[in-house]
Amino acid sequence: MYCKKEIFMYENEVSIEVSSISKNYKLYNKPIERFQESLSLTGRKYHTLFSALTNVSFTVLKGETVGLLGKNGSGKSTLLKIITGVLSASSGNCTVTGKISSILELGAGFNLEYTGIENIYMNGTILGLSKKEIDQRLDGILKFADIGDFIYQPVKLYSSGMFARLAFALSINVDPDILIVDEALAVGDIKFQTKCYNKFNELRQQGVTILFVSHDISLIRNFCNRAIWLDSGEVKMIGETVEVTAEYTKFINSDHSVISDNAKTNNGLIDVKQIPTSSFEPINRWGNPSNLINYVELFNSHGESTSIINLNEKVSLKVIAYIPDGIDLKSLSIAFSIKNTLGIDLIVSTTHENNIKISINSCYIEAIFEFENYLTNGEYVINVAIENRSNAIPEYYDYIEGAKYFKSSSSKQVFGMLNIPVSQKIVYLRE
Template sequence: MYYKELRMEEQEYKVQVEHISKSYRMYENQIDRVKEAFSIRKRSYHTDFSALTDVSFKVRGGEILGIVGKNGSGKSTLLKIITGVLTPTSGIVTVKGRISSLLELGTGFNMEYSGIENIYFYCTIMGLENDEINARLNDIIAFADIGEHIHQPVKTYSSGMFARLAFACAINVDPDVLIVDEILSVGDIKFQAKSFNKFREFKERGVTIIYVGHDLGVVRNFCDRAIWMNNGKIIDDGEPLYITAKYTEFMYTGESDIIDSFETQEGKIKDRSTVIKEAVKTDTPISHWGTFMGLIKDTKVLDDEGKELMYTDIFQPFHVRITFEGREDLNYKNLSVAISIKNQEGTDILVCTTADIDMTFEAGASEYVVDFRVDHRLAKGEYVLVVAIEDRENASTSYYEYIEGAKYIKNYAPDTIYGLFLPHYDVTVNKI
């Protein structure tokens, strides 16, 4: 058995993954499999495929870990090993408490049973007694919120209805560890909001959550920590803002040397405020990449008189002035200049692009100066300025140059601004 009991000094960790590897034998056809099985000389007819290679990490109680990586990077295989669905080729997984998982639609459900019957079926598998299931039944039904469909066979459910029922069951078995794959992406906005509120409640109760998804905004805003996987290995482990920035750079550029330059940050993970502060102190970007590095020559944040701002004010518009080099090999017809103001969690608060206002560029200049005047009305806080030169010829935007952290903006505003920014609005009242 590859699970083991936690020693007393390790009680603070709910999940420990130690040097896990998983390999498969790959055969070109079934005949080769038979030939190998009956080979007198023990001849090999297979090749080995490593889905995971020497993966190690620990997750504390109440910690929310996000795992990112492109398709085929080993994320789902890893989660299946943690939950016990798969056995590793080597290594040890240590888990404290009850695991509840949402890995794939249909896991732990009988397609012929009704929703009610599957609630009992799933909860029984999870070790609950009948009286415990009865006590939770109304909460599960209410959270799933699928109406009279709860009495119909689940094989008739849409993917969204299935996700609702699966999630409602998973969270109502009092898990110590909750593992969630991308199943939540099939739910509607209301369901997703309700689900993430439940995650926050679990975090306060000390439940460990491992979340896998391609929505980097969710990982940045929701997770305490992130792991980036590629080709079955952990590339980096650290603060979500930093990890997702580097992962985005890799996905857009496909540069393998980005991975080669990484040093695993296990044991020295920083919080997002520290990442921002260190970037501000050294005046360096969080991430900087693109196909035409060095195209952007200068970025300034200015007031209306052209004076460079050290800080901004909620009622003071500012200018973001970007100077970039004119080159003959740029696709001027589809070129766009973009800026984004992000908060410290990496969420886009304001985004402005020249493409959105149908501004075009013509070749022939040695330099171009683009000035965005932004009436931002940002709430009090510290913000990250992103500047980018884009090529929008295709549906998927590509980047000549992308700088996340071209400047860092400290904005002052009254504490009574409760949203992310103060919109301009008018109010009318009619007496009837």
């Protein structure tokens, strides 16, 4: 497993402590029912209670970066609003130590009629800065936001990306002890997102506590020390980032029932004893039906199974799986990916992309992927999947996260994640 534990120099200091927080809303079928209830002499209730959060508890230490996971409607935004003081809890307590800077919604806290400059001074004042302190930070805010002369225009004219730029630039330049971000960066372009994540790393090194929501599992794994998974307003899991994200990914990919129960147990007439099997030690495994993949092995250039491959070596990955009756072969795909220890996809290949079709059900198939290894020194994880590609977002019949682990080795010093061949030449130019 590629879990990474970190030791914090502030490990005894608590930044955020949430104790048994619940948040309930009164829902009315008609607006007039709220008025009728307030006038009722008999105490008749016209509302129904909706629990956005139920008994949520956790602690975030100073200097931690914690990711908040959950499907839409799970209570993530409500929880962040309670932590920042935008909402009050129905019950429970939340204790925050230090100055909070947050980006909860695009444009939240901005006066749409004010210019960008005017909003900087207004929000800076709300965050406790004097005019002199804002003056000192203004150049840094403008440089990071990088929206040009639009800074002098009313923000009602801004695009969502410009909102994100200005909001983030302001939030990180007020010397926060705690930074809270709710998916606001998803609207920015790649250049801006990269600049933001680099700033995240800088803030972490300065001991700033970061709590943020993202649906990007790789991002959570890359930046977070721990993760909190909310489901229907309750804490489903808290722990090491990889463990939580693996369970969460398994959960969201197991909602689909794709073939019948009869198909799950139909092994046809194949003699299973003739099929090699692997003893998997996966980080996680999910799908419906699962356990279709029997064998995954990596082979070096000599055709020998291996867990160590060399830079620029031609290698192959063999996958053997059973394809039961009931699966739509037109949308069936065999796929593998190679991730680094941060969970970032480095190589992804699928038979769907190359339009390779499987034409027979109720049989075992062998898929062979051949490639030249451009991975630099390090440890890597192989994921293998049988996919349903009938929709834009793949669904999984069987997905093994951590089907194989290996090391890439090089006898020379190389840099970067991938050392791909690059044509080079030098041309002498006359003055």
